[in-house]
Amino acid sequence: MGLSSFAVANNDEGLSEQIRQLKNEALDLNRDLTLLERELVYASPQTNIFVSVDVGTPIRLVDINLTIDGDHVGYHFYTDQEFEALTKGGIQRLYTGNLASGRHVLEATITGYDPLGKDYQKTTSYTFTKGAGRKMVEMQVVDDLNKQQHKFEFREWNQQ
Known part of the structure; x- marks a missing residue:
């Protein structure tokens, strides 16, 4: 046993x-x-798109048309006072909305005047990836004095 x-x-x-x-x-x-x-x-599906311009730019921004993934999501016409605030270092929120996680294409069409007063229109595209948290994208409208127009630079922030 x-x-x-x-x-x-x-x-x-x-x-x-x-x-x-x-x-x-x-x-x-x-x-x-x-x-x-x-x-x-x-998690926040919220996405924010901001715009800023070079401080003291000689180029005049008139308006911005904004699309994300081919859908029109915003338009803004700038008064002299609003544009002056941007040229003093201000930043403006152009879009706040909920986007699913994944890749998205931002397209902005800007109308403006060069330093000589000639009007022009320029479009830029930017692809970004949205994760589970909040996403913020800043479109910086930067002087390209060689071409006497704007060029674009983008910055992203993710918030968990």
Whole structure:
């Protein structure tokens, strides 16, 4: 009878170890699910598009037309006072909306006047990737004095 009680004790120890491993796996899975739930519940699909211009630019910005993924999402006509605020270092929010995670194409058409007063229109495209958190994109309208028009630079911020 001594041999069979040894076999039962070994089976109990093996079973206890399996139960301990299953508990640890369940705790790990629960932790992963909690993190995923937190990311899904508190993630923000919000996207913001901003515009800024070079300080003291001799080029006059008249208006901006904005599309994202081919859909028109915004238009702004600048008064003299608004444009002056931008040339003093201001930044303007052109768009706030909810976008799904993934790649998006921003297209902006700007109308303006060069330093000689000649009007022009210029379009730029920019592709960005939206993650689970908030996304902010700044379109900087920068002087290109060689061409006497604007050029565009983009900056992105992700907020978790």
